[in-house]
Amino acid sequence: MKKMKLVMVGNGMAGVRTLEELLKIAPEFYEITVFGAEPHPNYNRILLSPVLAGEQTIDEIILNDWSWYSDNGITLHAGFKVTEVDRVRRVVHAAGPNGEKVSAEYDRLIMATGSNPFILPIPGKDLKGVLAYRDIADTQAMIDAAATYKHAVVIGGGLLGLEAANGLMKRGMQVSVVHVAPWLMERQLDDVAGKLLQKSLEERGMQFLIGAQTQELVGGDDGRVKAIRFKDGSEVPADLVVMAVGIRPNTALAESMRLHVNRGIVVSDTMQTITDPRIYAVGECAAHRGIAYGLVAPLFEQGKVLATHLAEFGIGRYTGSLTSTKLKVTGIDLFSAGEFMGGEGTEEIVMSDPFGGVYKKLVIKDDKLVGACLYGDTVDGSWYFKLLREGRKVHDIRDKLMFGESNIGDTGHQGHNKAAAMADSDEVCGCNGVTKGTICKAIKEKGLFTLDEVKKHTKASASCGSCTGLVEQILMFTAGGDYSATPKKKAICGCTDHSHQDVRDAIRNDKLLTIADTFSALGWKTPNGCATCRPAINYYLISTWPKQAKDDPQSRFINERSHANIQKDGTYSVIPRMWGGETTADELRRIADAVDKYKIPTVKVTGGQRIDLLGVKKEDLVNVWKDIGMPSGHAYAKALRTVKTCVGSEWCRMGTQDSTQMGKDLEKAMWRMYAPHKVKFAVSGCPRNCAEAGIKDVGVIGVDSGWEMYIAGNGGIKTEVAHFLVKVKTAEEVMEYTGAFCELYRQEGWYLERTVHYVNRVGLDYIKKRILDDAAGRKALWEQLQFALDGEPDPWFDFKDAAVDTRQFEPVAVVKA
Numbered sequence: 001m002k003k004m005k006l007v008m009v010g011n012g013m014a015g016v017r018t019l020e021e022l023l024k025i026a027p028e029f030y031e032i033t034v035f036g037a038e039p040h041p042n043y044n045r046i047l048l049s050p051v052l053a054g055e056q057t058i059d060e061i062i063l064n065d066w067s068w069y070s071d072n073g074i075t076l077h078a079g080f081k082v083t084e085v086d087r088v089r090r091v092v093h094a095a096g097p098n099g100e101k102v103s104a105e106y107d108r109l110i111m112a113t114g115s116n117p118f119i120l121p122i123p124g125k126d127l128k129g130v131l132a133y134r135d136i137a138d139t140q141a142m143i144d145a146a147a148t149y150k151h152a153v154v155i156g157g158g159l160l161g162l163e164a165a166n167g168l169m170k171r172g173m174q175v176s177v178v179h180v181a182p183w184l185m186e187r188q189l190d191d192v193a194g195k196l197l198q199k200s201l202e203e204r205g206m207q208f209l210i211g212a213q214t215q216e217l218v219g220g221d222d223g224r225v226k227a228i229r230f231k232d233g234s235e236v237p238a239d240l241v242v243m244a245v246g247i248r249p250n251t252a253l254a255e256s257m258r259l260h261v262n263r264g265i266v267v268s269d270t271m272q273t274i275t276d277p278r279i280y281a282v283g284e285c286a287a288h289r290g291i292a293y294g295l296v297a298p299l300f301e302q303g304k305v306l307a308t309h310l311a312e313f314g315i316g317r318y319t320g321s322l323t324s325t326k327l328k329v330t331g332i333d334l335f336s337a338g339e340f341m342g343g344e345g346t347e348e349i350v351m352s353d354p355f356g357g358v359y360k361k362l363v364i365k366d367d368k369l370v371g372a373c374l375y376g377d378t379v380d381g382s383w384y385f386k387l388l389r390e391g392r393k394v395h396d397i398r399d400k401l402m403f404g405e406s407n408i409g410d411t412g413h414q415g416h417n418k419a420a421a422m423a424d425s426d427e428v429c430g431c432n433g434v435t436k437g438t439i440c441k442a443i444k445e446k447g448l449f450t451l452d453e454v455k456k457h458t459k460a461s462a463s464c465g466s467c468t469g470l471v472e473q474i475l476m477f478t479a480g481g482d483y484s485a486t487p488k489k490k491a492i493c494g495c496t497d498h499s500h501q502d503v504r505d506a507i508r509n510d511k512l513l514t515i516a517d518t519f520s521a522l523g524w525k526t527p528n529g530c531a532t533c534r535p536a537i538n539y540y541l542i543s544t545w546p547k548q549a550k551d552d553p554q555s556r557f558i559n560e561r562s563h564a565n566i567q568k569d570g571t572y573s574v575i576p577r578m579w580g581g582e583t584t585a586d587e588l589r590r591i592a593d594a595v596d597k598y599k600i601p602t603v604k605v606t607g608g609q610r611i612d613l614l615g616v617k618k619e620d621l622v623n624v625w626k627d628i629g630m631p632s633g634h635a636y637a638k639a640l641r642t643v644k645t646c647v648g649s650e651w652c653r654m655g656t657q658d659s660t661q662m663g664k665d666l667e668k669a670m671w672r673m674y675a676p677h678k679v680k681f682a683v684s685g686c687p688r689n690c691a692e693a694g695i696k697d698v699g700v701i702g703v704d705s706g707w708e709m710y711i712a713g714n715g716g717i718k719t720e721v722a723h724f725l726v727k728v729k730t731a732e733e734v735m736e737y738t739g740a741f742c743e744l745y746r747q748e749g750w751y752l753e754r755t756v757h758y759v760n761r762v763g764l765d766y767i768k769k770r771i772l773d774d775a776a777g778r779k780a781l782w783e784q785l786q787f788a789l790d791g792e793p794d795p796w797f798d799f800k801d802a803a804v805d806t807r808q809f810e811p812v813a814v815v816k817a
Helices: 013-025 045-052 066-071 136-146 159-170 191-203 252-256 296-310 381-390 398-403 436-446 451-458 468-482 500-509 515-521 533-544 558-562 585-597 618-628 659-670 731-748 755-762 764-771 775-789
Strands: 004-009 030-036 062-064 075-078 081-086 091-095 101-105 108-111 115-117 130-132 151-155 174-179 207-210 214-219 225-230 235-237 240-243 247-249 265-267 279-281 286-288 324-329 332-338 347-353 358-365 368-375 427-429 572-574 602-605 611-616 640-645 679-684 698-703 706-711 723-728
Touching: 004 013, 004 101, 013 030, 013 062, 013 296, 030 091, 030 101, 045 136, 045 159, 066 075, 081 252, 108 296, 130 136, 136 159, 136 240, 151 159, 151 235, 159 174, 159 191, 159 240, 191 207, 191 332, 191 358, 191 368, 225 240, 265 279, 279 296, 324 381, 332 381, 347 398, 358 398, 368 381, 381 427, 427 436, 427 468, 436 451, 436 468, 451 468, 500 515, 500 533, 515 533, 533 731, 572 618, 585 611, 585 618, 611 618, 640 659, 659 679, 659 698, 659 731, 659 775, 679 731, 698 731, 706 731, 723 731, 723 764, 731 755, 731 764, 731 775, 755 764, 764 775
Parallel strands: 004 030, 004 108, 030 075, 108 279, 130 240, 151 174, 151 240, 174 207, 265 286, 640 679, 679 698
Antiparallel strands: 081 091, 091 101, 115 247, 214 225, 225 235, 324 332, 332 368, 347 358, 358 368, 572 611, 602 611, 698 706, 706 723
8 A cells, every 4th residue: 555645844842742653553554744943853842941940951851852753754854834725736845954955755644743932022122132932042042142141131021931041040140030910920820830930930030020011121232131121111131041931822824824723723623724724733833722722731631632643544633632731940839720719609728828938828619629829838739730630629639638648538638649539531641642541551561760760761750750650659569569669770771770980881891892892791671872971882882992993983972973963953063173272374264265265154262272163064164174274173072171271371471381382282292082972171371270271171380399280170161160180390290190181081971971960979089099109000091191192083184084974974875846
């Protein structure tokens, strides 16, 4: 049977969940093509806040990685924006990041275009430094701004605005939240809960301008926002303004297709557009019975219904959703559902303990629970929501209603287990629509014993995390004695129970030389590992057994496979190495010629005293490097990045030592050094410390009698001042001590662990014992590093030795119809 062609416009959570449901019931029915405007696979938008706060990485919030698409035969055009849909010929046309054109025919089309952030139509909205908060690019822009600027203003005191403010505050910015309503999160909380939340956040350092009305954003001479002005004439300084004032369904493409749009793409109960039965809409862009939903639970319900119709079962109907909001805002648990504001004909039962940080309000009408608002203690939120949905009379439990499910009936006297009392049809994870029955079935059939396993197989607790405790209860109740609580040592990933240290020890003790050997020796659960464990094991192999273990480029992250930093628009940056930040007129001419020849849009001096060429097309990378003819700066790698220097005694009248030469010598000795994470050095010629040596992985400061050495500093998310290690007399000693510390870190650090975290884990006393007290051991470590780096190839000039797959730089051939 010939497969029908299914095209989906949009690569977000609702659309991809639809495909997941479809693949479960009709895996061979369609030839599927997906167009996503962002250059990323499907990711969890809910978890952008932890990424902004520095608690998670982009890789950790990916829901379906690149391999998922290929494993399921799905053609993904990431970074491609659909420009036109021809409904007569049933063809979708899209443009890529470099203007390349792609088309795809369809028998069925899914519109999953999501929503756009609303930007206040005020003067100054187009200034530099004014952002929305919607996707990975917005998040990265805020992270970059936080590294440079000090004052941030977030307009909007809803969930997204508060999460943005919290993340920016954790990145070191002073943050003010502007909210026109009388209390925070007025759509999810009543005034009491909203003011409790404000008080709690103010205690953490967040500032609020409640009721303030923004008039305009004021720009500086550089075209960047510098202040926000209110209607009363007052101003607040702002280097960064984040607008989080709501979303609007993204219907521009649908309107150009002449689909009926009214507060979203209008759909029927089968998620078909009422204009064209071959076209469906799902997610935030869809308007069902006049409502466009913004929470994930109803969107996933829509996806399940849509999948049954695409599979031609014709049995599903989406009749709308009664929604509840269960959130964790900056660590504070919140829940609301139904008519929580009360009103005419309602009664309210209220419990308030401001000192204890707990507030509960239950709203009753006609002997039924019709609304609930909980702050601080949300454990019974799902039970209240169940009562609300079922419309159960509450007269018989009214006196105990406020105290939760555990105080109802006899179970309250026997040690209530909420998991045991729940029906299989009861929902546990609202974000992903997972019921107790689904979790129990997975635990029994797949032999699951840990929370991570349940997350992986059911997605329960994998989004906002507010149901984690309940999922663990179900796991304990179902698995019984086989239940495994969260282990004291954290596994590398879900493919194994072994920790980073377990793997490092096994590779060294058993002389494992390949990834396959490691998987076999340690009993890996998945035959080929995953994007988390493969790069780590590859690093552990080549750092433990240099010259014997073979580097596997395909087990590196994309930047290290391409040997260039991919940018948010899909282009790349080229950063050649400048020894100690010093360059020549000849090098500058070659760089300038390459910029002109390849029409590179941006040239920037980096914080590490190098020149960054931004916006290079992938197919030009090889020739750009060839024309520049300078060594790789490894700006994309977990390796030695930069050695920052001041001019030192050669030029500066304050200089006591030749810091430039010292920096060049250090860099030339260790520039090809791969490590668990990026490494930065700095050398200052005098205690005035112009090269900022006190916040580097290795910092060296010249003094009259020699050099002072510092280790494990970090100028990143949280600035960490380096620890004083030792004072030495000669440049040779600086080289030896630096090399020994770096090799110790290379051998013992866990993958993606910065030096500051490595030293905090093992202790500074341990480092001093290995580097200062053991002269023979120090010399041996330095020799081991030199042995490992000897002959290490430059990836841009030794393609064969560096095992670079040059096919990736060849432009994709476009076959014209």
